[in-house]
Amino acid sequence: MAGAPTDVSARRILALALPALGVLAANPLYLLLDTAVVGRLGTAELAALAAGTAVQSTVTTQLTFLSYGTTARASRLFGAGKRDAAVAEGVQATWVAVLVGCALAALVWAFAHPVALFLTNDAGAAEAAVRWMRVAAFAIPLTLVIMAGNGWLRAVQNTRLPLVLTLCGLVPGAVALPLLVGRFGLVGSAAANLLGMGITASLFLLVLAREHTGAWGPRWEVIRSQLALGRDLILRSLSFQVSFLAAAAVAGRFGVASLAAHQIMLQLWNFLTLVLDSLAIAAQTLTGAALGRGSAAEARRVGTQATGFSVAFSLVLAGVFLVLGGPIQRIFTADTAVLDALVVPWWLLIAMIGAGGVVFALDGVLLGAGDAAFLRNLTMGAVLLGFLPLTGAALYFGWGLAGIWAGHLASVLLRLGGVVKRFGSMRWATVGEKRA
Incomplete structure (x- = not known):
């Protein structure tokens, strides 16, 4: 029942x-x-x-x-x-x-x-x-x-x-x-x-x-289904790892100050993803329960409301990083060269936080629906088409840390467009039934 x-x-x-x-x-x-x-x-x-x-x-x-x-x-x-x-x-x-x-x-x-x-x-x-x-x-x-x-x-x-x-x-x-x-x-x-x-x-x-x-x-039939879902999530996770490793390698080519600034940016982004991912877990849990009741309309309502809460929270976080950018940066360094290297990437980070409110919430909704294959393909595509080209261009043209984080932002924006379109299509609502 x-x-x-x-x-x-x-x-x-x-x-x-x-x-x-x-x-x-x-x-x-x-x-x-x-x-x-x-x-x-x-x-x-x-x-x-x-x-x-x-x-x-x-x-x-x-x-x-x-x-x-x-x-x-x-x-x-x-x-x-x-x-x-x-x-x-x-x-x-x-x-x-x-x-x-x-x-x-x-x-x-x-x-x-x-x-x-x-x-x-x-x-x-x-x-x-x-x-x-x-x-x-x-x-x-x-x-x-x-x-x-x-x-x-x-x-x-x-x-x-x-x-x-x-x-x-x-x-x-x-x-x-x-x-x-x-x-x-x-x-x-x-x-x-x-x-x-x-x-x-x-x-x-x-x-x-x-x-x-x-x-x-x-029960091997259940375990096989779990491993099939796991394969998609592992490939998705590997895409993130590739982008982080590539970013660190390229940042090191621009000098010690750029690499240090990149480390600060990366650790802050990792922290922010933890915060936003906690909201995604709530969205995942509630979406799965709604679909388990057989109500795609309720699942859509869950996704819409959970995304609204996540966006509101992400905008508050973005506001904090906008207003308190200088003090936050000085927690980690007093080196003027590092602080100078953070100026442009910091604005890109703020944009990523705002977009992340939608991306992480809808990631949670699609995961709750078992739509891991779509998320795998979207993440891999975002890295290949967004992050890697811009990061490669940053290395070739000497754009520095700004180019690397423009690549990260491009990846997030491509994921944003993908999850919004997928959510609107409602095709995600029936994927998990096929896996069950």
């Missing part, structure tokens, strides 16, 4: 989005603490940590489909009044997390040395990175289990519990971090990470065991 019509009030959106933001921000905040603690050991240890966390992040962030894909599929079931089936979708996602996570952990363990040497180009730092990576590898399946847990809990419109479970692991890990690093050196950092992830993953599994009432074995 279908549930009640979706509540898309501002209060409901924020009730889902704010805890989701806490979960999204938790790991970056922990990594900042980790960097600060390990940095006291020395430059070689910090370089080793950078190499290890780069591998860990690359391996795990490409598998965010365990969160977003699970939410897309399970939220439809929840909206149709099939809460038990929505939780069962989480069981299958957890199987994927364990199987894929163990395979990835084995690969990291086996190839840790050549990868670390390639990233550090220093034998001593590489050896330290190998030790870190081989301990942290055990956290890979735990991280993926947490992603799957976030996915099905968001689908049943519970974003508060994932935040609580995340903090239950994060806080002990953060407390243990300086103690373990002080006792065991760099390996203590990996052990603290493993401790925190182990606690959180165990709690997610306990919640799943409490909620699930059916069979626990893997």
Whole structure:
């Protein structure tokens, strides 16, 4: 039996989005603490940590489909009044997390040395990175289990519990971090990470065991559908990674000041995407539930209202960055050369924030509908047709950082046009039915 019509009030959106933001921000905040603690050991240890966390992040962030894909599929079931089936979708996602996570952990363990040497180009730092990576590898399946847990809990419109479970692991890990690093050196950092992830993953599994009432074995037809959706989301994520790597490579050609300014811009944009993505998670959850009730009209209304809230919020953020641009920049640097390099890109960033209010909200709507193939193609097209040509031109004509961030803005604007057109067509409303 279908549930009640979706509540898309501002209060409901924020009730889902704010805890989701806490979960999204938790790991970056922990990594900042980790960097600060390990940095006291020395430059070689910090370089080793950078190499290890780069591998860990690359391996795990490409598998965010365990969160977003699970939410897309399970939220439809929840909206149709099939809460038990929505939780069962989480069981299958957890199987994927364990199987894929163990395979990835084995690969990291086996190839840790050549990868670390390639990233550090220093034998001593590489050896330290190998030790870190081989301990942290055990956290890979735990991280993926947490992603799957976030996915099905968001689908049943519970974003508060994932935040609580995340903090239950994060806080002990953060407390243990300086103690373990002080006792065991760099390996203590990996052990603290493993401790925190182990606690959180165990709690997610306990919640799943409490909620699930059916069979626990893997259902391969469901897993195949999850992996098909995951393929599209992985390719989409890779497109973002290509653009970020290319931007950093080109920014470095314009000198140290440009590269430093680019790093400031990139970290601010990453933070802003976390904020806007929390609203997208709310839109995804509510859209999937509406479609699960079989009401495309209600799903469209959810998308329209969620986008309105997201746009209003993004305009407030853009206003803050417009009015307080100077003070915000000076938090990160007092170097006049870096500040000069930020002048034009800063205006482009403000434009990206405004456009992002629509892009991220409608991304969430389309993800909630399971329209991942369209988002994959759109993102890849935006990178190929918008970002890469302008960034290449910036390198050729010497446009500097302004050209690189013009490429980022072009990519966002192409995505904006694509998601608006797709949303208006309503073809997204039937895509998830074919995947189910």
